[in-house]
Amino acid sequence: MALSVFYYLCGMEVNLLHTNISYLKGVGPKKAEILGKELKVFTFMDMLNQFPFRYIDKSQIHKVAQVNDDLVYYQLIGTIDQVQLIGAPRATRATARFSDDTGSIELVFFRGLKWIKNRFKPGVKYVLFGKASEFNHNYNFAHPEIEEYNPNDPLIGEGLQGVYNTTEKMKDHGLGTRQIAKIQRQILQQVMDFIPETLPLNLLQREQLIPRKYAYYQIHIPANNIEIQQATRRLKYEEHLFFQLKLLRAKKRRESLNQGYVFSQVGDYFNTFYKEHLPFPLTNAQKRVIREIRIDLGSGHQMNRLLQGDVGSGKTIVAMMVMLLALDNGYQACMMAPTEILATQHYATLKELLKDMPVKFALLTGSTKTKDRREIHEGLEDGSLQIIVGTHALIEEKVIFKRLGLAIIDEQHRFGVAQRSKFWEKTERPPHTLVMTATPIPRTLAMTQYGDLDVSKIDELPPGRKPVETYHVYDDDRYRIMMFMKQQIAKGRQIYVVYPLIKESEKTDMIALQEGYEALLRDFPEPEYKISVCHGQLKPEDKDFEMQRFITKNTQIMVATTVIEVGVNIPNATVMIIENANRFGLSQLHQLRGRVGRGADQSYCILVTDHKLSDDGKKRMKTMCATNDGFQIAEVDLELRGPGETGGLRQSGQIEMLIGDLQKDGALIPQVRDAAIQILNDDPKLIKPENRMLREHYKELFAQTFDWSQIG
Ligand code: ADP
Ligand code: MG
Numbered sequence: 270m271a272l273s274v275f276y277y278l279c280g281m282e283v284n285l286l287h288t289n290i291s292y293l294k295g296v297g298p299k300k301a302e303i304l305g306k307e308l309k310v311f312t313f314m315d316m317l318n319q320f321p322f323r324y325i326d327k328s329q330i331h332k333v334a335q336v337n338d339d340l341v342y343y344q345l346i347g348t349i350d351q352v353q354l355i356g357a358p359r360a361t362r363a364t365a366r367f368s369d370d371t372g373s374i375e376l377v378f379f380r381g382l383k384w385i386k387n388r389f390k391p392g393v394k395y396v397l398f399g400k401a402s403e404f405n406h407n408y409n410f411a412h413p414e415i416e417e418y419n420p421n422d423p424l425i426g427e428g429l430q431g432v433y434n435t436t437e438k439m440k441d442h443g444l445g446t447r448q449i450a451k452i453q454r455q456i457l458q459q460v461m462d463f464i465p466e467t468l469p470l471n472l473l474q475r476e477q478l479i480p481r482k483y484a485y486y487q488i489h490i491p492a493n494n495i496e497i498q499q500a501t502r503r504l505k506y507e508e509h510l511f512f513q514l515k516l517l518r519a520k521k522r523r524e525s526l527n528q529g530y531v532f533s534q535v536g537d538y539f540n541t542f543y544k545e546h547l548p549f550p551l552t553n554a555q556k557r558v559i560r561e562i563r564i565d566l567g568s569g570h571q572m573n574r575l576l577q578g579d580v581g582s583g584k585t586i587v588a589m590m591v592m593l594l595a596l597d598n599g600y601q602a603c604m605m606a607p608t609e610i611l612a613t614q615h616y617a618t619l620k621e622l623l624k625d626m627p628v629k630f631a632l633l634t635g636s637t638k639t640k641d642r643r644e645i646h647e648g649l650e651d652g653s654l655q656i657i658v659g660t661h662a663l664i665e666e667k668v669i670f671k672r673l674g675l676a677i678i679d680e681q682h683r684f685g686v687a688q689r690s691k692f693w694e695k696t697e698r699p700p701h702t703l704v705m706t707a708t709p710i711p712r713t714l715a716m717t718q719y720g721d722l723d724v725s726k727i728d729e730l731p732p733g734r735k736p737v738e739t740y741h742v743y744d745d746d747r748y749r750i751m752m753f754m755k756q757q758i759a760k761g762r763q764i765y766v767v768y769p770l771i772k773e774s775e776k777t778d779m780i781a782l783q784e785g786y787e788a789l790l791r792d793f794p795e796p797e798y799k800i801s802v803c804h805g806q807l808k809p810e811d812k813d814f815e816m817q818r819f820i821t822k823n824t825q826i827m828v829a830t831t832v833i834e835v836g837v838n839i840p841n842a843t844v845m846i847i848e849n850a851n852r853f854g855l856s857q858l859h860q861l862r863g864r865v866g867r868g869a870d871q872s873y874c875i876l877v878t879d880h881k882l883s884d885d886g887k888k889r890m891k892t893m894c895a896t897n898d899g900f901q902i903a904e905v906d907l908e909l910r911g912p913g914e915t916g917g918l919r920q921s922g923q924i925e926m927l928i929g930d931l932q933k934d935g936a937l938i939p940q941v942r943d944a945a946i947q948i949l950n951d952d953p954k955l956i957k958p959e960n961r962m963l964r965e966h967y968k969e970l971f972a973q974t975f976d977w978s979q980i981g
Contacts (some may be wrong), residue, residue: 286314288932293455300444307436313456317464317485319449321431327398328428333370336408343410345369345397345417349389349810354382361878366391367369367397367410367549369693375409381441395419398447409820414445429491451488455491467966469959472944478503478525499811501928502937508929509938511970513945514955514963521953522724529701530674535563537596538628546625553577555587561725562591562703566675572701578727579899580707581864585618587727588677590759593702596628596655600674601699605664607680609634609809614838615679616658618648630656633663635967636809677703707860707899715734736897737866739782739874741850741890750846757844758798760823762767762870764844770804770830771916778830779806785848786828799824840868850876851886855906858893885909
């Protein structure tokens, strides 16, 4: 007796969906093993959760004579003969002829050759489905799906058929997309009525969502496009809803569980700095953000806040003043940056700002000398060091704090949640955490990746900044670029010329930089002109030396790699020339551009590319020229690259969705989040009877996953 029937007789509905896929007729242990390995599909439900990524119209059966278009799918019925192995002594491909009453066409195979040799029986009719390709004015099919024709096959002549993810290995074992479609159909026939609803009826009605079991049916076996849309919306909605519930609950729980240190007073450190050492009046946005943070710090729960502010909006001074608040309340504070250069820059800023204040602080990075490092470790442990700035070196186990009350993390997108959480282990209670990012976060990402954080925004630049003018120039227009540079230098301005060096070890990139540097030396000869050069292969002291020459205006041009991407602040530099600009992503271009436009003079950003630009490349250049608004740029970036790269989402392993798509569901997510907020406001623990389904599915979904609420 099949196990599924057994479950059925026992009334174990839920388990029926968890029936091992090998019990399905036509699957068996071998195919089940492959499904498990290739798709992590073990049960009926796992299989149903493999959604088609698109649909094809199989209502038509074509004739061989109709095949006349490259890359178009055809469905043919006919016979197969003349199977030949080609290439001796070891065959490298096989060919065969497929014929119907209108003609014949070649089939080509590159894998599974031995198997193909004996696969086709003469005189038997097959259904072929595949994409035609043109080769020497002839069409052929490479690795089409082929099955024996069965006039009663429900898939033939039917409207839309889902196309499923498959792998070469699956196809080689008779698990092509067509077979998967059949398996889905078979499973649905057996278990559709046992697919439990997960959303309360009132929600279904209010949001006009179809019941879950129909959604599963329609997504796999749609009658038309409307059914696909209904099903997709329902399933996406569900997935986003549970994710939002999880984030919101995590946030709530963190607020109630994680008691925060109470920073109740604004004391001497903060006040003295504010009254006597503030180098410029704060912008209203900076004041507002400091106020928001101060309230949070005094509230009794642990702060977990994201501080967003475009490049140059002045986050550093905010961070510093918040650290002084920690000191005022007897705690230590730390500030972690993603690169050594940036950490060093923060340290230098701190040194300048705090030069007349009795604050003990230090810099800790990978290149801190052993002796200094030991001293720093001791100072942090006995509490004599009040502020530490640094890189990842800060989260090493050896680093022990006496009373860490506040952790500030700059440029969040490069740190995962897991790294953030390392600070939690360093104190008895989690320290208040302020995450700063210059990459504006699109709304959907803010609601997902950062959905458990509170957000503060600096949405105003310091006064007197003129928007940077940006131009896209082709590299055969060098003469004009050079004349422009000379004109700017004559006005006393300085210029960055940046080369992409994606990996510091990449030879060709290094050569491009060298050649560019030499060309500049010819166009801008000494003694009239002087040029600095700065890249990752230089020793740190040489880098510093070159940087210093530029900062002190001894050189007019700085040729550099992206080492200057973050941090560097030289207001007299007004031109940013980005070579091979198409090799940079949008957020990186925006960051680089942020290095100019920091003084009172008009600044320029010149994006240089050759004429061979991809569509994405063109769009990036156009976006950069059209706007200085980091927020808009981030939206386009998300659209072009997806959240994985923009937000480090995939890497963080925080979200793995079956059908939901953070990139494409931008319109749905805010709606779902609102619904989730409503549900939790009404029933925080999901204990009301009408929310029973929500609670059960929630438990099922998140039972095994790591509890993020513990780390905020
Ligand atoms: P980011 O937000 O990119 O980290 P920074 O903190 O480096 O920006 O600030 C950019 C520049 O703006 C620095 O030179 C800083 O001194 C200056 N700055 C910050 N706030 C103000 C302000 N309120 N008025 C004038 N200049 C400011
Ligand atoms: Mg900064």
